[in-house]
Amino acid sequence: DIQMTQSPSSLSASVGERVTITCRASQDITNFVAWFQQKPGKAPKSLIYAASSLQDGVPSKFSGSGFGTDFTLTVNNLQPEDFATYYCQQYSTYPHTFGQGTKLEI
């Protein structure tokens, strides 16, 4: 199975700042990476697919990059509603494994 390793596992930031979360795959997955945001008690929300394409309705403050094994999610101009847990997922090969999550805190 492909392992997805996210870092950091937790992150503290302030309103207005920019943060970057990293996800590393255990083997080449080209650009088959998605990113999700999850708030406590809620279902995940899809943010990005194909490493860098925004899902419909997702604001451009979210951006993704990477190819092969190393991927990043960047969130610009943090607002209170952005503080949540973020997950990456590879969908190159079954099982479609998730990273362990990054909790973004104020």
Add this chain to the structure above:
Amino acid sequence: QVQLVESGGRVVQPGRSLRLSCAASGFTFSSYAFHWVRQAPGKGLEWVAVISFAGGNKFYADSVKGRFTVSRDNSKNTLYLEMNSLRTEDTATYYCARRPQGRGLDYWGQGTLLTVSS
């Protein structure tokens, strides 16, 4: 608008069976593959299973292979997850999610909680 509504989660004893459902509306159900993803209390997301748009292709996580079966009824716009030989470690909120061709998961349901406990 796109809606996915899971149901069927409840408290069951280890070794018993249960079927979860995911009712879809607001789009052409038969045009999409669907995934089940679960989340144990306080833990991260775990991919469980997928079924292709016509139901002919299915894949499972090793942790549920041989015990869980994913199916769909395109005439009822409904996805199912049949779970047998349930274990305490299957306790989780189960989400269904839609996957468009060539893209990652886009829409998720609100989840249904399964608790396996004696």
